[in-house]
Amino acid sequence: xxxxxxxxxxxxxxxxxxxxxxxxxxxxxxxxxxxxxxxxxxxxxxxxxxxxxxxxxxxxxxxxxxxxxxxxxxxxxxxxxxxxxxxxxxxxxxxxxxxxxxxxxxxxxxxxxxxxx
Amino acid sequence: xxxxxxxxxxxxxxxxxxxxxxxxxxxxxxxxxxxxxxxxxxxxxxxxxxxxxxxxxxxxxxxxxxxxxxxxxxxxxxxxxxxxxxxxxxxxxxxxxxxxxxxxxxxxxxxx
Numbered sequence: 144x145x146x147x148x149x150x151x152x153x154x155x156x157x158x159x160x161x162x163x164x165x166x167x168x169x170x171x172x173x174x175x176x177x178x179x180x181x182x183x184x185x186x187x188x189x190x191x192x193x194x195x196x197x198x199x200x201x202x203x204x205x206x207x208x209x210x211x212x213x214x215x216x217x218x219x220x221x222x223x224x225x226x227x228x229x230x231x232x233x234x235x236x237x238x239x240x241x242x243x244x245x246x247x248x249x250x251x252x253x254x255x256x257x258x259x260x
Numbered sequence: 261x262x263x264x265x266x267x268x269x270x271x272x273x274x275x276x277x278x279x280x281x282x283x284x285x286x287x288x289x290x291x292x293x294x295x296x297x298x299x300x301x302x303x304x305x306x307x308x309x310x311x312x313x314x315x316x317x318x319x320x321x322x323x324x325x326x327x328x329x330x331x332x333x334x335x336x337x338x339x340x341x342x343x344x345x346x347x348x349x350x351x352x353x354x355x356x357x358x359x360x361x362x363x364x365x366x367x368x369x370x371x372x
Contacts, residue, residue, distance in 0.1 A: 177360055186350065186363040187303070232303065238358030247316055247357060252302040 145170040147235050149251025157259050162223050164254045166233035167215040173235040176216045177248070178207060181230045190231075191218070223258045230255050263287045264364035266351050272370045273341065281336040281367050283351030291357045292334040294326060295350040297366070303350070309334060310357050341371045 146169040156162050168176075177192035193200045193207045193216065200207050204223075209216040216235075220227055236248040264285045273279050285292065294306040308316035309328040323345075325337040334351055348368055352361040 175358060175360075179363075186365050188363070189360050192360055236358040238356060247305060247308060248354075248361060250303045250305075 145173060145235055145247075145249040147233060147249045147251040149233050149254055151254060152252065153255045153257070155257045155259065156223050158223060158225060160223055162218075162220040162227070162256055162258075164218045164231055164233070164256070165215060166217070166235075166251050167213075168235040168249075169214065170235070170237070171211075171214065172237045175236050175238055175248075176207070176209060177234050178205075178218050179232040179234065179250075181232065181253075183229070187232060220256075223256075225258050225260050228256055228258045264351060264353055264362050266349075266364035266367050268367060269365060270368045270370075272372060273338070274372055275341060275343070277341075278337070278339040280338065281349055281351075281369075283334040283336075283364055285332055285334075285351075285353040285362070285364075287353055287362060289353040289355050289362075290331050291354045291359075292328060292331070293352040293354075293361065294324075294334065294336050295352065295363075297348040297350055298346075307336075308357055315357065338369075341369075343371050345369065346371045 149166045174195040179187040180190045181187040191207050193209050204221050206219045230253045232253050233251040234248045267282045291310045296304045306320045307326045312328045323340050327335040348366045350366045351364040354361045
């Protein structure tokens with residue numbers, strides 16, 4: 144089955160700096176890679192995702208890059224703010240467009256990001 | 261957010277009790293999930309239901325018993341739990357397994 148490794152487990156940055164979290168996956172068939180943010184005491188929420196037909200996707204201050212050959216993908220947060228402090232989870236799965244063929248979503252271990260004012 | 265709801269939000273139970281967790285999704289999704297989240301641990305997938313059929317059971321002890329009566333509702337029946345079962349139990353749903361998942365707020369379970 145799929146195995147997702149996430150690093151680092153904790154990350155501390157100063158406000159305004161950039162933060163990068165990296166994940167590797169084992170199943171070359173995986174084609175969907177979401178990132179979730181979980182604030183303290185709250186539910187995980189999808190913040191960005193990427194499918195294997197693109198190499199990069201951006202949404203304001205966050206971006207995700209995917210290297211299919213190396214089987215790794217990364218979350219980039221620029222101009223970090225204290226409200227970015229949370230646990231971030233990467234995940235990987237396979238699903239075709241119609242959902243008739245799929246693999247379960249496998250999560251990484253999580254990264255605790257702390258942004259200091 | 262009201263797409264995925266869970267009740268109760270907090271539950272304290274003794275090891276001999278029987279209780280049930282409830283999850284309801286209003287997103288028209290066909291897949292539902294139970295996860296266990298312990299302190300400093302990743303999300304541990306427990307069960308996956310697709311179109312009301314259980315498609316995955318990740319070696320979960322039999323003291324946890326899921327039930328999916330329809331595509332909008334998911335239950336987790338609990339009996340004779342252990343203190344190490346204390347955790348946040350999250351429900352999620354998605355269009356199909358493998359697609360983006362939407363999480364409920366979770367039930368904070370404490371077993372005494």
